[in-house]
Amino acid sequence: MTLQDTVERISRKLESKGITSDPQIIEAKLKRYINEFSVPLTEAERSVMNEFARDYGIDNVISGPSETKKITDLKAGDWATIEGKVVSLSGSNHPSIAQSGIIADETGPIKFVIWVKGPQKRVELDKYYCIESAIVDEYKGALSLKMHSGTTIVPVENDISYIPSFTQIQELKPGVHSVKVKLVQEWEVNHDRMLQTGLIADESGPIKFVIWKEAGAEPLKPDIVYGIYYATVDEYNERLSINISGCMITPLNEEFSPITSRDTTVEGVIVQVSTGSGLVKRCPVEGCKRVLSRQNYCPVHEYQPDFVYDLRIKGWLDDGIKAYDLLVKRKGVEAFTGITLDAAKETAETSPLGMDELYYQIKEKMLGRYVTCTGFLIEGRMVTEQCHPISLKTGDKALMLVELQEGKE
Amino acid sequence: MMENGRFQRQYVREPARRVFAAEFRDADHQMRGDEKDEKSPTYVLLPTGELCNRIFIVGTLTEKQKQGEQNVIYRARISDPTGTFFIMAGSYQPEAMAQIAKIEPPNFVAVVGKPNVYERDDGQKFVSVRAESVTIVDKETRDLWILETARRTLDRIKGSGQNQDLAANHYRRDPKTYKQMVQEALISL
Structure with missing residues (x-):
């Protein structure tokens, strides 16, 4: 200095x-x-x-040069100086932002933003800089480095290559992370600007990912282990997702078996089959799929005469300790009741009760029954395609009788 | 995957407790979850120490009876290996009422309902179930229920906690009574 x-x-x-x-x-x-x-x-x-x-008469001015810190040690509200390499540069998507990207040192990466009204200096990809007196900010649990007018950016000579360490998917938190994953599920893209979405997974579990359309963006292919570097993990509605657009993505010569879903199994009784179960009509507009009213009216897309039929159960699954809000999707309903979607359509068209007939038929087959459901459980809500009857395990009886006998002695 | 447009609510549904008829019949204490709050749900205290606002039973519907002309009420008896449950469904439970009306005894039925303690004119208390739903089921479901209810009852007998203390204090019964009951139920299988 x-x-x-x-x-x-x-x-x-x-x-x-x-x-x-x-x-x-x-x-x-x-x-x-x-x-x-x-x-x-x-x-x-x-x-x-x-x-x-x-x-x-001014206050809130940091009078000295700020402390040089390692990126992992940064905390929200810090006024910090760091030294690192610009590993990703995503340009500006806002008039007040001059540049944004990711800077990393040997301890890890962090997002940065250079304000238009901030330092005049611009950074280049893969170059090393000492960032003096930037502010560490927190948004939705993720930290970022804000470079304002009091920040100085000084290029430094360095050629250390920081090897990013991979984070296990189960351990991900909002922020910037590198992951080693396979593509396990591809979902329908529901946005014009979206290139690919679905689930990627490693040996600890899956996470939703998205790739936005931009120059050079390419979709992931199945059966390849990828190293994805410096991707941004966000949290929305208490669920995490990872944005891998613009990330460095390289196929790795490795193999592993990803855990494809965080499936949970609950055994219990279907104690309620709610109205809205059975045969439903869904809005045909791409990405909508909302259930239509009796008048074929979608709450968003209004009158939809070319609806699509679907089968589902809405209800409550109860194990005597806790009640779970239950949604069984078509495959699960078909397997459990033996009523296929086609058969259900036919019944609805010929029965004087119409679609209600299916509600009654399905209710009679499912209500009060012991089932085991395997699917996605979040906040007491089970969404499943796998719903099977439980069969009697006679061993349980013997075990309990022994337990009673032992208690007496 | 969350379904689009679904209203996110923080509603916790009361689980349906599993209890044999012999234990249920002994229950005569009903209380609010929060004594100071009139809107708080009410719970029936089971002798083995569980507060239940809802129960699930599977047994044989042995008798049913229609009462009243304008305000129709259906009453029915459901028997399990240890005793009998009394259930009812009135105009406020139209679904359960329609179901009971349709089912001819004897038949295996699964019942979800709300327990209530009533006091008769002579001061004696008795407990019955206001049915939310009644469905015909098969023998296997009945057997599954006996096994599960045996398990839950044994766990309650073994368990300890505030509710167990409350029950021990109120009912002063020998836990052996209910172990005996569970044994009888299991042997009946």
């Missing part, structure tokens, strides 16, 4: 508070501390900055 850097930083900090200062005055003040009183530069900077702060 040179005297000139310090002068510049002080004048920028003052500028950010709307004060125009004379660099020569700042320099003179600093020199006085350094040369006459043998004060170290950092201490001189703090003193001079404080003096200006007092004179102009």
Whole structure:
């Protein structure tokens, strides 16, 4: 750090508070501390900055240079200096943002944003920089580094290549992570700008991913283990998803068996089959699929005469300890009741009760029955395609009788 | 995958407890979950120490009776290996009422309902179930229910906690009574 850097930083900090200062005055003040009183530069900077702060009645100014930290040690609200390599640059998607991307050191990556009103210096991909006095911000659990007018960006000579470590999917938190995964499920794309979405998984579990359409973006292929570097994990409705657009993605010469779903199994009794179960009509608009009213009316897309039929059960699954909000999808309903979607359509068309006939038929077959459901369980809600009757295990009887006998002795 | 447009609610449904008729018949204490809150749900305290706002039973519908002209109420008896449950369904339970009306005894039925303690004119208390739903089921479901109810009852007898203390204090019964009951139920299988 040179005297000139310090002068510049002080004048920028003052500028950010709307004060125009004379660099020569700042320099003179600093020199006085350094040369006459043998004060170290950092201490001189703090003193001079404080003096200006007092004179102009400004507060919330960090008077000294901020501490140099490792990226993993950063906390929200820190005023920090870091040194790292720009590993991803995504440009600007907002008029007040000049540049954004990801910077990493040997301890890990963090997102950064350079404000238009911030430092004039721009960064380049794969180059090393010392970022002085940036602010660590937190949004939805993810940290980012904000570079404002008091921040200085200094290129540094370095050629260390930081090897990013992979995070297990189960351990992911909002922020920037690298993962080693396979594509396990591809979902229908429901947005014009979306290239691919679905589930990727490693040996710890799956996560929803998305790739947006942009230059050079390519979809993932099945059966290949990919290393995906510096992807952004977001949280929405308490569920995580990972955005891998613009990430470096390389096929790895490795093999593993991904855990494809966080399936949970619940055994219990179907204690309620709610109205809206059975045969339903769904909105045909792509990505909508909402259930239509009796008048074929979608709450969003209005009248839809070309609806699509579907089978489902809405109800409650209860194991005597806890009641689970249950949604059984078509495959599960078909397997359990033996009523196929086609047969259900025919019944609905010929029965005087119409679609209600299916509700009654399915209710009679499912209500009060012991079932085992395997599917996605979140917040007490089970969504499943696998719903099977439980069969009697006679061993349980013997075990309990033995237990009773032992209790007596 | 969350279904589109679904209203996210924080509603916790009361689970349906599993209990044999012999234990259920002994229950005569009903209380609010929160005594100060009039809107709090009411619970029947089982002798083995469980507060239940809802129960699930499977047994044989042995008798049914229609009462009243304008306000029709159906009453029915459901028997299990240990005793009999009394269930009822009135105009506020139209679904259960229609189902009972259709089912001819004897038949295996699964019943989900709300327990209530009533006091008769002579001061004696008795407990019955206001049915939410009644469905015909097969013998295997009945057997599964006996096994599951035996398991849950034994767990309650072994368990300890606030509800167990409450029950021990109120009912002062020898836990052997209910072990005996579970044994009888299991042997009946």
